[in-house]
Amino acid sequence: MIHHYRKLLIVFLGQALLLGCKASTIAPAPVRTETTQASTSLFFTNPVAEGADPWVLKVGDVYYSCGASNKGIYVSQSSKLTKLGERVPVWKAPANGWNAxxxxxPEIHLIQGKWYIYYTAGKEPGGPFIHQRSGVLESATSSPFGPYVDKGMLYTGDNLQVPxxxxxxxxxTPFYLNGQLYAAWSGWEENALTDRTKQHLYIARxxxxxxxxxxxxxxxxxTQSWETGGELDxxxxxxxxxxxxxxxxxxxxxxxxxKDYxxxxxxxxDxxxxxxxxRNWVKSDGxxxxxxxxxxxVGHCSFTTSPDNTEDWILYHAKKSVTPGWQRDIRMQKFTWTADGYPDFGQPIPAGVPVPVPSGEK
Structure with a gap:
C-alpha cells in the first residue's frame, strides 16, 4: 500500500513539474506580444499620404490640412499629425474664368476669426502654365469646411492703379509680422509666353x-550656385x-x-x-x-508642432522616382534648432524607417 502511494505521489509530482515548465514557457508569450504592439504604436513610417504641397495648420488640439484634387480643394481634420483625416471637398473650380x-x-488659414483658403489657378487647362494667378476663398460660416465664397484674384503686380x-x-502665403499682415509668393518679373521663365520671391502688404x-x-x-544649373532657375x-x-x-x-528640388x-x-x-532678408549659404x-x-514644406507643443515638425513632399514628373508623396519629420536660433532640418528620413510619433500623440 505504501509502495502504491509512493507511485501515485511520484506521478503527481511529475505532472505538476511538467505543467510548471509549460506555464513558465507559455505564460510570458502574451506579455511579449502586448509589449511589441505597444512599442509599434509609438512609431510611424513615411510617406504618410499621397499628394504634394502639404499644408497643415494646428488650431488648439486639431490639425487641419488642405490640398488640391479633381479641379477643386479639400480640407481634412484630425487629432493626429500622422493621420490627417478624411479629405472633404470644400470648393470646386468654376467651368470658366481665371481660376477654372x-x-x-492651397493653404487654409484662420485669420481674424474667419477661415480662408489661398490657392493658385489658371484660366487654361494643362501647359504651358503661363496663366497662373493667386486667389482667396472665405468660409461663409465658422466652419473650416465652408461653404466657401470666392473673394477673387489677389493683386500681384507693380502698379495697383492699373486694373x-x-x-x-x-x-x-499670408502671415503676420509685427502686427502687419503680409503676403509672399513666387512670381515672374513680366508675364511671358513660356513657363520656362525664371521665378522670384515677392512680398507685399x-x-x-x-x-x-x-x-x-x-x-x-x-542667383546662388545651389539654386541654378538645371533646366529652370x-x-x-x-x-x-x-x-x-x-x-x-x-x-x-x-x-x-x-530629383534636385x-x-x-x-x-x-529681427x-x-x-x-x-x-536688404533685410539674408539668404543661406546653401x-x-x-x-x-x-x-x-524634397520641397514645398509647411510647419507645425506636436500635439503637446513641445516639438517642431516639417511636412514636405518628395518624388516617387528619378523619372522627371510630378508623382510625389507627403512626408514629415521632427526638426530642431541650433544654439544661435536657426532651424536644423537634418536629413530626410527614408521611406519605411520607423520614426517616433510626435510627442503627445495618442
Missing part, C-alpha cells in the same frame, strides 16, 4: 485677408517660420519635377525689421534641406 483650371498648392496688371503668381494693398517687392532671385513655395526674434522664409528651389532659407534677423526691404539617394526632390 490648374488648381495648385488687370497682375503678374504671374503661385504659392501665395495686405489691408485685410483678401486685399493686397501695396505693390510687390522682390526679395529673392535664384526658380524660387517658389515660400513659407514663414518664426522663432523668438527671428523670422525665416523657407522656400523651394531647382526644378520641382526633378530642395529647400533654401531667407532670414529676417522681426521688427521691415520685411519690405530686400540648401537647408535636400534629398539623398533614398529620398528624392
Amino acid at each position: 483650371h490648374n488648381i495648385w498648392a 488687370g496688371s497682375e503678374k504671374w503668381a503661385i504659392d501665395l 495686405m489691408s485685410n485677408p483678401w486685399i493686397i494693398s501695396s505693390n510687390r517687392v522682390k526679395i529673392s532671385s535664384p 526658380l524660387n517658389e513655395g515660400p513659407e514663414l517660420l518664426k522663432k523668438k526674434e527671428k523670422a525665416f522664409l523657407i522656400y523651394s528651389t531647382r526644378e520641382s519635377w526633378l 530642395r529647400l533654401g532659407q531667407l532670414t529676417l534677423a 522681426t521688427l525689421s521691415d520685411p519690405m526691404q530686400p 540648401p537647408v534641406f535636400q534629398g539623398n539617394e533614398q529620398v528624392l526632390g
Whole structure:
C-alpha cells in the first residue's frame, strides 16, 4: 500500500513539474506580444499620404490640412499629425474664368476669426502654365469646411492703379509680422509666353485677408550656385517660420519635377525689421534641406508642432522616382534648432524607417 502511494505521489509530482515548465514557457508569450504592439504604436513610417504641397495648420488640439484634387480643394481634420483625416471637398473650380483650371498648392488659414483658403489657378487647362494667378476663398460660416465664397484674384503686380496688371503668381502665403499682415509668393518679373521663365520671391502688404494693398517687392532671385544649373532657375513655395526674434522664409528651389528640388532659407534677423526691404532678408549659404539617394526632390514644406507643443515638425513632399514628373508623396519629420536660433532640418528620413510619433500623440 505504501509502495502504491509512493507511485501515485511520484506521478503527481511529475505532472505538476511538467505543467510548471509549460506555464513558465507559455505564460510570458502574451506579455511579449502586448509589449511589441505597444512599442509599434509609438512609431510611424513615411510617406504618410499621397499628394504634394502639404499644408497643415494646428488650431488648439486639431490639425487641419488642405490640398488640391479633381479641379477643386479639400480640407481634412484630425487629432493626429500622422493621420490627417478624411479629405472633404470644400470648393470646386468654376467651368470658366481665371481660376477654372490648374488648381495648385492651397493653404487654409484662420485669420481674424474667419477661415480662408489661398490657392493658385489658371484660366487654361494643362501647359504651358503661363496663366497662373493667386486667389482667396472665405468660409461663409465658422466652419473650416465652408461653404466657401470666392473673394477673387489677389493683386500681384507693380502698379495697383492699373486694373488687370497682375503678374504671374503661385504659392501665395499670408502671415503676420509685427502686427502687419503680409503676403509672399513666387512670381515672374513680366508675364511671358513660356513657363520656362525664371521665378522670384515677392512680398507685399495686405489691408485685410483678401486685399493686397501695396505693390510687390522682390526679395529673392535664384542667383546662388545651389539654386541654378538645371533646366529652370526658380524660387517658389515660400513659407514663414518664426522663432523668438527671428523670422525665416523657407522656400523651394531647382526644378520641382526633378530629383534636385530642395529647400533654401531667407532670414529676417529681427522681426521688427521691415520685411519690405530686400536688404533685410539674408539668404543661406546653401540648401537647408535636400534629398539623398533614398529620398528624392524634397520641397514645398509647411510647419507645425506636436500635439503637446513641445516639438517642431516639417511636412514636405518628395518624388516617387528619378523619372522627371510630378508623382510625389507627403512626408514629415521632427526638426530642431541650433544654439544661435536657426532651424536644423537634418536629413530626410527614408521611406519605411520607423520614426517616433510626435510627442503627445495618442
